[in-house]
Amino acid sequence: MCELTSAWGTGPHKRPLTTAEGWGMASLRSLPHSGPFLPPGLCQPGEYSADGFAPCQLCALGTFQPDVGRTSCLPCGGGLPTKHLGATSFQDCETRVQCSPGHFYNTTTHRCIRCPLGTYQPEFGKNNCVSCPGNTTTDFDGSTNITQCKNRKCGGELGDFTGYIESPNYPGNYPANSECTWTINPPPKRRILIVVPEIFLPIEDDCGDYLVMRKTSSANSVTTYETCQTYERPIAFTSRSKKLWIQFKSNEGNSARGFQVPYVTYDEDYQELIEDIVRDGRLYASENHQEILKDKKLIKALFDVLAHPQNYFKYTAQESREMFPRSFIRLLRSKVSRFLRPYK
Known part of the structure; x- marks a missing residue:
């Protein structure tokens, strides 16, 4: 026909x-x-x-x-x-x-x-x-x-081990008057790690467009992350609560590219180790390190190991060296070694 x-x-x-x-x-x-x-x-x-x-x-x-x-x-x-x-x-x-x-x-x-x-x-x-x-x-x-x-589609219930949230129509500019709500409910005894590789929100919009992450929808609940500006420098952080309520809103004014934010849930027994890594300034000091946090393939490999530590052994030493700079491997190895062998 x-x-x-x-x-x-x-x-x-x-x-x-x-x-x-x-x-x-x-x-x-x-x-x-x-x-x-x-x-x-x-x-x-x-x-x-x-x-x-x-x-x-x-x-x-x-x-x-x-x-x-x-x-x-x-x-x-x-x-x-x-x-x-x-x-x-x-x-x-x-x-x-x-x-x-x-x-x-x-x-x-x-x-x-x-x-x-x-x-x-x-x-x-x-x-x-x-x-x-x-x-x-x-x-x-x-x-x-x-x-x-x-495309105005966005929001939803998230869980499992890895995933991402993204502004509607990403990587194109998001629509005006959008309102998206996500919730991340990890499996039992797991916590949430978020990486914001970059985010594009119009600063001239007087914070009419914003992204917020907190424990619940209540404005008084514990807030993990909130921004209404553009940041091209990546950042990683752990959620301050076991569950996350996330909202993105845009007004009728300016638009921008928005964001795609990956997350991973990890065993809560590793909470001290993960926080030690993401709070270390050396993770963000090097341009090479910053590019890792912006590279979807490398983030997927990192999150794969964080979600399921046994998967670390499927990567050979050669593969690790080819994927990540030596300084990045040294940074992680030193922290993992101290965490797993604290008395040596």
């Missing part, structure tokens, strides 16, 4: 249109719109015939046809003429005004209307707006580009 792409029409109710309007017998076949695989003799854009094949006629004045193999032409609407016979686009219709990107021409009122939420239009002089793909939508009406379509 042919694919239908929805858009907003130009009537008083802005009914959804599809590019399948004006399709006839030829259009019911699974035909590409262009390329070397088109059957010979198909009517070209700006043409039509009873069956979509030659001999073809030019679209009459006041009508147009953008596709191949069609059995009719589309009216401009509103009594609008076209500039010539065989028009191939609504842009060939002689509208009273030319609409700019982010707008469509309404043939009933003969005015330019802003594209509704969830749609966009990148071109001049169009009579429709294109729907955002999938579950994405726009922050505002009058959008001009598909990049302004954003």
Whole structure:
């Protein structure tokens, strides 16, 4: 079957249109719109015939046809003429005004209307707006580009041994007026380690966008982390509570890239060791060390060992040296040795 792409029409109710309007017998076949695989003799854009094949006629004045193999032409609407016979686009219709990107021409009122939420239009002089793909939508009406379509999905219940939280639409800019809530409930006798590799929030927004991590939703509960600014320097920390309630909110103002924050749960018997590591300034002093905390592959390897210490033995000494700088290995080895053999 042919694919239908929805858009907003130009009537008083802005009914959804599809590019399948004006399709006839030829259009019911699974035909590409262009390329070397088109059957010979198909009517070209700006043409039509009873069956979509030659001999073809030019679209009459006041009508147009953008596709191949069609059995009719589309009216401009509103009594609008076209500039010539065989028009191939609504842009060939002689509208009273030319609409700019982010707008469509309404043939009933003969005015330019802003594209509704969830749609966009990148071109001049169009009579429709294109729907955002999938579950994405726009922050505002009058959008001009598909990049302004954003996924708003976020939040949820988290647990298990490793995972991450991320702002909606990451790594694209997050939507306006977002509100996301996550809870991390680790398995019994496990604590939470968080790494914030980098976070991008607009400082000029007067803290209208923020990320907070605390024990519960109560503003008076123990807070582990809170920020409303951009930080490109990574930081690691342990949760001050066994469970974490996390919230991200954005206002209608500026937007930014946001964040992707990984976490791992570890055996609470290692609490002293983990805190000793993440509080050591040498972990962040070296550019090489900082890059480790920003590297998804290396963080995954580290978290794999923290979540399941026995997995340390699956990494050979050679693999460890290839993955991590020597200074990083020395830092961890010295702390692990002191923790496991405190009296030697």
